[in-house]
Amino acid sequence: MKKETMPEALRIMYRIRLFEEHAKKMHKENLLAGNFMGALHTYIGEEAIAAGVSMLLNKDDYVFSTHRGHGHFIAKGGSIKKMLAELMGKEAGCSSGRGGSMHLFDTEINFMGGNGIVGAGLPLATGAAYRAKYLKTKQVSVCYFGDGAASQGTFHESLNLASLWKLPVIFVCENNCYAVNTPVSETICIKDVAQRASGYGMPGEAVDGNSLSDVYTAAEKAVARARDGAGPSLLECKTYRIDPHCMVAGDMRKKEEIDKWKERDPIKLSEKWILNEGIAGPDDLRKIREEVAEEIKEAEQFALSAPLPDRKKFREEAMDIDGSKGALK
Amino acid sequence: MKKETMPEALRIMYRIRLFEEHAKKMHKENLLAGNFMGALHTYIGEEAIAAGVSMLLNKDDYVFSTHRGHGHFIAKGGSIKKMLAELMGKEAGCSSGRGGSMHLFDTEINFMGGNGIVGAGLPLATGAAYRAKYLKTKQVSVCYFGDGAASQGTFHESLNLASLWKLPVIFVCENNCYAVNTPVSETICIKDVAQRASGYGMPGEAVDGNSLSDVYTAAEKAVARARDGAGPSLLECKTYRIDPHCMVAGDMRKKEEIDKWKERDPIKLSEKWILNEGIAGPDDLRKIREEVAEEIKEAEQFALSAPLPDRKKFREEAMDIDGSKGALK
């Protein structure tokens, strides 16, 4: 990773972290729309992955995300304002309030959506890669998914198709040690998800997902391979989710385990590295952080003041979506 | 493989071969029920697999079969009479004429059915193995499937579950080089399906599926492992389907390729081996063959004279299956 780009990557990580800390606060204050079941899945502790991968992507490269997608969205360049409005169910949201936290979209940056179905994004990402190859656009398609998703049939089918047809897709497995409360040791019986790549004849690599530069370096190879037309790669990033699964889920993990991982906070590690290498000073970092905080304040203002969608109008329009009338009016 | 059991295994292979040759003839003469789409998938050329595996199975071990299941059924000890009656859609058929060639059942020998959905048998077989372990019965569960089925998500999910929970199931991949007209080189990009076993932490072995003793030897290890409670295995048997995919499918394979494989006919290979080793003489083999031919003649008589199910009675009874009445009478 080029040294001068490190602060930019760190800014992405700040944006993710501060956004989510703020969203959590708003959730607790009942300001978000989805408070009932708490379908707000934070990415805190995993930021280095999206940041590291996205530093390699162009605006028109595709990203397919998951239920845990705020970080992917921000890293790709999505609007924080519009995302926050989305979490509040506002018409001005990035999905017009129709999608919510699990279904973020931004077509201007080819952010192709989160997904509420674990593992469902893999075939979709493979499809966007199919188009890129079909039209020889040199775009790549990135698919994020969790360790839990690696047990879905779609994992198997998608990796196989992508490899058979040498599609420019990068499968990024965010192995955060758990699927909700289920430890990864109870869902796979090998050391690394990445080992499965060999079953499809594609390269597979497991890296420290909390190290920005390790993620970047591995992703660089995968992206280059994809752009060169050499086909897909499986990149497993070992990391840890610091928060519970979502805002209402019970957490059965040991406190010591969580604390141990907190010491390896990807933001702290990156800050340390930047300072050590003398790429930027403490003041520079503080400044970035303040700018980000300001941005989030503005986003909150925007989202709070944006209007809610209109029930009556929705019911009327809904009638027309498929040309058939319903009884509700 | 014990030498004295070889003739028994050969008898199984004769029974399969002669049954199918006969069924094909009846199909051409329009005597079978399914002639419209020709859903009759022959096992000719692959007999050594079912024969070799089944020599290791007890009556109460489970077998889950495929669309190409006549051989599995016979090898497990299913009644040829009842199978032929089934192919004719008779009430006396092994599935009462409800299932047909793709859905053979015999609960007395725990033959748990063919399957018309490629790959669907893998979770089912894993489930029967779950019961065996649950009740500590020491039964094993065998699942046959094709090279084509190895691309289904159920392959991935089932192997993973079976390995995680150390279930007594043997996954037997019958790699006959094609799925209908699609060569296996276009569906997987590695040498052996068996290599995928490593992704699930289970042993995987690829053997010559036309060699009775090779199949037997490999299956012996897998069955022993399963019975010992050590978990599942993936056994890939390389073979070739001599006939077209089914009775009406076009065949795009090269004649030379088919001819080359015909030279490695598993029955011829086994006969040669038995004769060479002096386990039995030509007359013994001829006698077995004749006995089998006689058996098939009887089966034909049985099946031809068995009555067809009754349309009227069926319509009446169908009304009651779920307690609701339909309009048809």
Add this chain to the structure above:
Amino acid sequence: MREIKYVEAVNEALMEEMENDTGVFIIGEEVSCAGGAFRATEGLFEKFGPERVRDAPISESGFTGLAVGAAMAGLRPVAEIMYLDFITTAMDQVINQAAKVSFMSGNRIKAPLVIRAPYGIGTREAAQHSQSLEAWFAHTPGLKVVMPSTPYDAKGLLKTSIRDDSPVIFLENRILYFKKGPVPREEYLIPLGQADIKRKGKDITVVALSNMVPKALEAAGMLSEEIEMEVIDPRTLVPLDIETIAGSLKKTGRLLVLHEAPERCGFGAEIVRQVSEQAFDYLDAPPKVLGGLNVPIPFSPVLEDACVPSAEDVADAVKKIIPR
């Protein structure tokens, strides 16, 4: 009588049936220590251990199919799909395997399996976590479909479903999960195929599914001065107790069916079909279905709530059917 929550009633039914029959086991995501996403399986792991309360990876097709295979071999699995929406990833095992194996085998094999799935709209989780898919399963020969609306019904019907020799799709409404109702301490069973009249009335027959039952009762209360609504909960869609519905119609002459699933091709249409076939002459007014909008479920609460009939919507619909 003591009152317990719907989800507790489910839990008790599981507990009792697991005690009754060692062949009953539970499989699903997070069902062991975590007790399931909604605590329906709480305490079972501690009591019955990992073989009988089995946490599965996110492999719906795999573990549902495993349950089908185990049922074919003689156990009585209860598979939990965390949200009904996720059953889309396991449909082949449900539709082509579980539902058909008994028939295809000429009745030689049974698949005595229950697939439990929390479902329904109202939790602000958007389009992939909010669907009501009962009509699909009711359309599939070989499956029974159960959809209780009260803790009492949930417990009695789940016990019966576990003992039934057919595969049963058992749909538990997530909004109702946390509502309380009377449930006796003594064991009881409720047969499949028996509707329950939740409120007697003479002016209109309102057939309501699951979470529409309380809304129908609320509407009945709102209108009680002018209109006497008879509220019928079929409780099981397959088999369906059409006799009770027809009997009510003989008295009322008017039919309104309520469900949250999209109106088009929903189970309401099926009730209208059966009523038209068997009780047309009783009808004094067009039989009517009030269902959900024909749209995916939006995230924004104001829109989500707009997708399904409210008690007010029900009252409006009733008033439109009954002339004054």
Add this chain to the structure above:
Amino acid sequence: MREIKYVEAVNEALMEEMENDTGVFIIGEEVSCAGGAFRATEGLFEKFGPERVRDAPISESGFTGLAVGAAMAGLRPVAEIMYLDFITTAMDQVINQAAKVSFMSGNRIKAPLVIRAPYGIGTREAAQHSQSLEAWFAHTPGLKVVMPSTPYDAKGLLKTSIRDDSPVIFLENRILYFKKGPVPREEYLIPLGQADIKRKGKDITVVALSNMVPKALEAAGMLSEEIEMEVIDPRTLVPLDIETIAGSLKKTGRLLVLHEAPERCGFGAEIVRQVSEQAFDYLDAPPKVLGGLNVPIPFSPVLEDACVPSAEDVADAVKKIIPR
């Protein structure tokens, strides 16, 4: 006019649309050199090459999902499911992805995808190769559902479906595949949502889906001396041209809906619901559905044929509805 087979009409539609629009590509099992299990894609591979006519491994979820993703990114894929029954292995991609993505994204993304699937009963392939699942898709908001009964309709509707911006489920009946009918050489399109009156009549409105259309016409011929049946083919279930059906009912006062799918919760029930809602006053007799038995499809031909209405069954049903 020249006559061609239904499957040839499908083939021509694909050929023309692939020529028209380079974004159209085909993916499915055996679709290239083999031309699909039923020859619907014959000749396309030779003309357009492997990227546009792509043979997939047996990974329905994978390749259907790939098609959805490609559609989201801007192509116009046509995915072939070899037998409709196999779509059970890809349901999540159809229901939770294709059908919902446009709505969930606030209309930012479209999924202009056609899923073609040969389907239907009558080929002696038993329960897992014979299902009519149209009602599931009609119940799923976000999908259009097309079910042509003639070569002419198949060609015109498939071309329109490929150009449509919504995901379309296009159901091709396997028995009709090999029947011929007039198809002009010149290009034409048929809009979705327009029923076709296949035979005029004044005594009863018979709405028939797909392969029930020729059986209805046969029954109409059998009864023509006594009864004038009006036979309507809706052609597309979503959107549905209820106006044409209601218009016919105004004249006839009697309704019979025919389909091969199981009667319970089939599309017939939906037509009865819509008619009850919009044209109840036109009805002089109970509206009736004659559908398939509520059982899995048996293998034995005599039983298989018993599962769906024959022309004689249709004639009987019509005679029962019309008093004499």
